[in-house]
Amino acid sequence: MALSIDFTHLDSMIPPAERRRIAPEILSAQRTLLDRSGAGNDFLGWVDPAALNSPQDLSRLEACAKRLAAQSGAVLVVGIGGSYLGARAAVEYLVSPMYNSIPKQTPDLWFVGNDVSASHLSDVLAACRDKEISVIVISKSGTTTEPAVAFRILKKELARRYGAGAASRVVAVTDKARGALLTMARAEGYETFVIPDDVGGRYSVLTPVGLLPIALAGADIRGLLSGAADAAAYCASPDFDSNLCLQYVAARHLLLRAGRSVELFCGWDPCFTMTAEWLKQLFGESEGKQHKGLFPASAGFTTDLHSLGQFIQDGSRVLFETVVSIGEDTASLSVEAEQGDPDGLNYLAGMSLGEINHRAQRAVALAHQAGGTPSMILSTPSRSAYEYGWMLYFFEFACGVSGYALGVNPFDQPGVEDYKKNMFALLGKPGYEALAAQLSNK
Numbered sequence: 001m002a003l004s005i006d007f008t009h010l011d012s013m014i015p016p017a018e019r020r021r022i023a024p025e026i027l028s029a030q031r032t033l034l035d036r037s038g039a040g041n042d043f044l045g046w047v048d049p050a051a052l053n054s055p056q057d058l059s060r061l062e063a064c065a066k067r068l069a070a071q072s073g074a075v076l077v078v079g080i081g082g083s084y085l086g087a088r089a090a091v092e093y094l095v096s097p098m099y100n101s102i103p104k105q106t107p108d109l110w111f112v113g114n115d116v117s118a119s120h121l122s123d124v125l126a127a128c129r130d131k132e133i134s135v136i137v138i139s140k141s142g143t144t145t146e147p148a149v150a151f152r153i154l155k156k157e158l159a160r161r162y163g164a165g166a167a168s169r170v171v172a173v174t175d176k177a178r179g180a181l182l183t184m185a186r187a188e189g190y191e192t193f194v195i196p197d198d199v200g201g202r203y204s205v206l207t208p209v210g211l212l213p214i215a216l217a218g219a220d221i222r223g224l225l226s227g228a229a230d231a232a233a234y235c236a237s238p239d240f241d242s243n244l245c246l247q248y249v250a251a252r253h254l255l256l257r258a259g260r261s262v263e264l265f266c267g268w269d270p271c272f273t274m275t276a277e278w279l280k281q282l283f284g285e286s287e288g289k290q291h292k293g294l295f296p297a298s299a300g301f302t303t304d305l306h307s308l309g310q311f312i313q314d315g316s317r318v319l320f321e322t323v324v325s326i327g328e329d330t331a332s333l334s335v336e337a338e339q340g341d342p343d344g345l346n347y348l349a350g351m352s353l354g355e356i357n358h359r360a361q362r363a364v365a366l367a368h369q370a371g372g373t374p375s376m377i378l379s380t381p382s383r384s385a386y387e388y389g390w391m392l393y394f395f396e397f398a399c400g401v402s403g404y405a406l407g408v409n410p411f412d413q414p415g416v417e418d419y420k421k422n423m424f425a426l427l428g429k430p431g432y433e434a435l436a437a438q439l440s441n442k
């Protein structure tokens with residue numbers, strides 16, 4: 001098992017017996033997911049990570065990553081939401097949150113098309129001015145406005161730089177049968193990878209959507225998949241008392257019922273920042289329906305103890321914390337003794353930053369508990385790909401079960417589709433005239 005949970009700082013508010021009391025409803029939601037009998041059951045391809053990529057596809061994906069790396073100093077990854085967050089989260093967690101700035105053998109990765117900022121895209125192009133570039137464009141629908149607009153601009157840049165050779169610098173990850181991106185890919189001869197029909201955007205990190213950029217960054221995608229496969233076997237267990245995933249789901253449901261409607265995902269290393277963004281999408285888009293669900297938020301410690309810390313300790317009692325603690329840092333630095341102790345820090349002499357960080361974690365958990373903000377602390381031994389894959393799957397499974405326990409379809413996103421349609425209408429897309437007229441009367 002690559003993850004443990006410390007419920008100590010929750011027990012006084014939600015004791016173990018209370019969590020066990022709702023085990024039957026959580027187990028029933030787990031069965032609904034595993035039997036594929038609930039709403040959205042045509043989007044459960046992610047449940048079996050071992051079946052997500054055929055051995056041939058995986059080998060072709062690795063070969064494609066090698067080809068792109070050999071021909072590029074920088075790769076621009078175009079996508080938004082589920083077609084963006086997982087890849088960036090994994091690269092920052094497994095390699096570095098400063099990936100583009102560290103010395104490395106792999107190309108820089110720039111994530112674009114996840115906003116409509118001209119200055120962002122221009123700055124990225126300026127940063128790549130002296131490097132050979134390639135583009136990975138990711139969109140399941142193939143029609144989402146933000147990535148489509150960015151890709152049109154990038155195609156022009158590729159044509160300007162490489163002329164007829166531009167097409168060999170584009171890889172498209174999209175639906176196998178439909179969408180403008182697929183049509184374009186076929187016409188231009190781009191290499192393509194398929195996003196399986198039965199996997200929605202926010203559950204797609206272990207498909208080519210996430211795996212291609214992650215492989216490009218040199219991270220171990222097979223380790224990632226193997227961790228996820230082991231987590232799948234673990235999470236499927238119907239033994240509530242030994243299944244931490246089900247216990248986590250039970251705890252967050254009871255917290256919501258007790259009025260704690262905000263789940264604050266907290267990390268203790270900047271490598272976790274984008275994983276928290278991925279979690280916010282996963283839970284927010286899956287559960288936030290029919291006026292239900294926890295609001296997912298995030299904080300990075302100790303940084304945010306100096307901004308949000310006061311509120312967490314003493315503000316409105318709406319929060320609980322889900323903390324991810326990494327056992328071993330990938331680097332080691334220690335405080336050294338200094339002659340005369342000018343800054344009064346000699347009491348820390350010999351102590352590693354990792355140890356200081358872990359003591360800070362304990363100090364904060366105790367302070368927040370005393371202040372009335374409960375927490376669950378999920379610990380993973382290190383930043384290995386195997387353990388990360390395990391953790392990603394753990395949260396995906398928890399989210400699916402949790403959505404069913406809440407009585408919503410955790411695999412659709414009608415609210416996101418609403419904004420997309422309104423945007424099409426207000427931008428004048430053909431076919432949206434009636435909606436545009438309706439909106440102009442508001």
Ligand code: PA5
Nearest residue numbers: 081082083139140141144201202
């Ligand atoms: O989780 C989801 O389904 C969404 O966040 C999508 O990933 C996002 O809207 C991007 O859609 P697409 O991949 O179709 O461009």
